[in-house]
Amino acid sequence: MSxxxxxxxxxxxxxxxxxxxxxxxxxxxxxxxxxxxxxxxxGIGIGYxxxxxxxxxARQPEAxxxxxxxxxxxxxxxxxxxxxxxxVFILLKFA
Amino acid sequence: xxxxALEFPPIDDIVKWPDWFLKDSAFGFNKVALxxxxxxxxxxxxxxxxxxxxxxxxxxxxxxxxxxxxxxxxQIMLPTMGSEGAPFLPLLVTLFSFIFVANIFEVIxxxxxxGNARMAAPLVLAxxxxxxxxxxxxxxxxxxxxxxxxxPPGVPIALKPLVGIIEVLSTFFIRPFSHAVRLFxxxxxxxxxxxxxxxxxxxxxxxGPLFVVNIPTFFMLVGLTGFEIGVAFLQAFVFxxxxxxxxxxxxxxxGDEDPMHHDHAPAAAH
Numbered sequence: 001m002s003x004x005x006x007x008x009x010x011x012x013x014x015x016x017x018x019x020x021x022x023x024x025x026x027x028x029x030x031x032x033x034x035x036x037x038x039x040x041x042x043g044i045g046i047g048y049x050x051x052x053x054x055x056x057x058a059r060q061p062e063a064x065x066x067x068x069x070x071x072x073x074x075x076x077x078x079x080x081x082x083x084x085x086x087x088v089f090i091l092l093k094f095a
Numbered sequence: 096x097x098x099x100a101l102e103f104p105p106i107d108d109i110v111k112w113p114d115w116f117l118k119d120s121a122f123g124f125n126k127v128a129l130x131x132x133x134x135x136x137x138x139x140x141x142x143x144x145x146x147x148x149x150x151x152x153x154x155x156x157x158x159x160x161x162x163x164x165x166x167x168x169x170q171i172m173l174p175t176m177g178s179e180g181a182p183f184l185p186l187l188v189t190l191f192s193f194i195f196v197a198n199i200f201e202v203i204x205x206x207x208x209x210g211n212a213r214m215a216a217p218l219v220l221a222x223x224x225x226x227x228x229x230x231x232x233x234x235x236x237x238x239x240x241x242x243x244x245x246x247p248p249g250v251p252i253a254l255k256p257l258v259g260i261i262e263v264l265s266t267f268f269i270r271p272f273s274h275a276v277r278l279f280x281x282x283x284x285x286x287x288x289x290x291x292x293x294x295x296x297x298x299x300x301x302x303g304p305l306f307v308v309n310i311p312t313f314f315m316l317v318g319l320t321g322f323e324i325g326v327a328f329l330q331a332f333v334f335x336x337x338x339x340x341x342x343x344x345x346x347x348x349x350g351d352e353d354p355m356h357h358d359h360a361p362a363a364a365h
Contacts, residue, residue: 069174073340076333080273083280090283094106 031092038085045078102294109290110212110283130200130210138192167191167335175339176346183342186227190220191335198282198327201289202320209282209327214275221275224338229267232345240345274337281330285323292316 017025053071057064114123145153145160153161167188172180197210211217232240244266245259296316299309 065170066174069170069336072329072333073336076277076337079281080277083277083284084273086280086284087276090106 027092031089034092035085035089038088039082042078042082046075049074049078102298103291104294109286110208112208126206126208127210127213127215130197130206130208131216133200134193134197134210137196138189141192142188163192164188171332171336171339175336176343179346180339180343183227183339187335187338190224190338191331194220194278194334195328195331198330199324201282201286201323201327207289209286211278211330212282212286214279217275217278220278220334221271224274224341225267225271227338228341228345231342235346270341274334274341277337278330278334281326285326288319289316289323292319 049071053067053074056067060067112126114125117123141156142160145157148154148157164184168184171187171191172184176183194211197216200206201209201212229240236243244262246255247258247262250258292312292315296309296312299305299312
């Protein structure tokens with residue numbers, strides 16, 4: 001009986017990850033989700049935004065300059081969300 | 096080890112550089128510090144050389160400098176601030192040229208590191224812009240600048256506290272943060288992308304039969320290098336244009352108290 005108990009104790013000691021390892025594994029696996037989920041919304045948003053901007057430029061080529069400036073502004077604001085997701089990825093994975 | 100897993104270097108190996116002198120002090124001088132100094136000196140020398148020319152007809156380097164200043168004026172200053180933005184043109188040109196030169200070191204051999212992939216420079220630049228647009232707002236509108244943000248005109252009375260809190264948070268706290276993170280994260284992401292493909296190319300070069308896969312990988316690396324040149328330019332442009340939008344918004348305020356005159360308020364629309 002006592003041999004079994006020591007064996008089990010040794011086995012759990014050998015296989016059970018330490019708290020730090022478990023935290024690293026969880027952080028690494030959630031890092032991928034963090035960036036993937038953060039990219040969905042901005043992906044849709046930037047696609048829609050650029051599509052509409054191209055349509056506007058095709059319909060009114062003389063306004064292309066203004067549309068382009070406003071488009072870059074919109075991309076910058078939308079993209080910030082994806083980039084914050086990327087920063088969260090870096091923090092989870094490496095920090 | 097031929098088919099072993101790809102070893103990606105740890106993040107500290109690709110963004111942290113050893114100090115060359117003044118080691119382990121707050122003034123340690125490493126590759127990133129050298130890039131910042133060069134990003135400051137190169138545009139300064141460039142514009143100083145251009146500015147020394149006399150006469151009306153530009154020659155040589157002054158042509159290039161006038162293209163840069165004309166671009167910033169026509170594409171960044173006029174659409175965001177109008178002609179009242181002229182006092183801020185030097186600020187915009189400085190920001191644009193510093194950020195662009197610091198970014199372009201991402202693809203220059205022997206450097207291969209975008210200066211703005213460390214948070215220090217984007218944060219300082221964003222905080223500078225933050226101070227500038229608050230000072231401009233107070234100068235142009237007085238204390239009404241803060242009152243208009245915290246108690247926005249033209250919003251139904253029941254929503255004013257909620258919109259006011261959101262506006263205060265987004266204008267004074269989230270804005271400098273997102274302004275800095277946008278530049279920093281874009282450059283860091285580009286750097287990691289190039290490192291990934293470079294590591295992949297080096298690994299496949301030594302991987303025996305997998306060598307064939309190296310051909311598209313190599314051309315992808317070349318293509319991404321070109322793409323990163325575009326990103327380096329675009330991020331400098333976006334940083335400068337957002338600076339213009341923030342300062343322009345502080346100049347013009349949030350529109351009239353009268354909700355009927357709402358349509359000519361936004362700064363970025365014309």
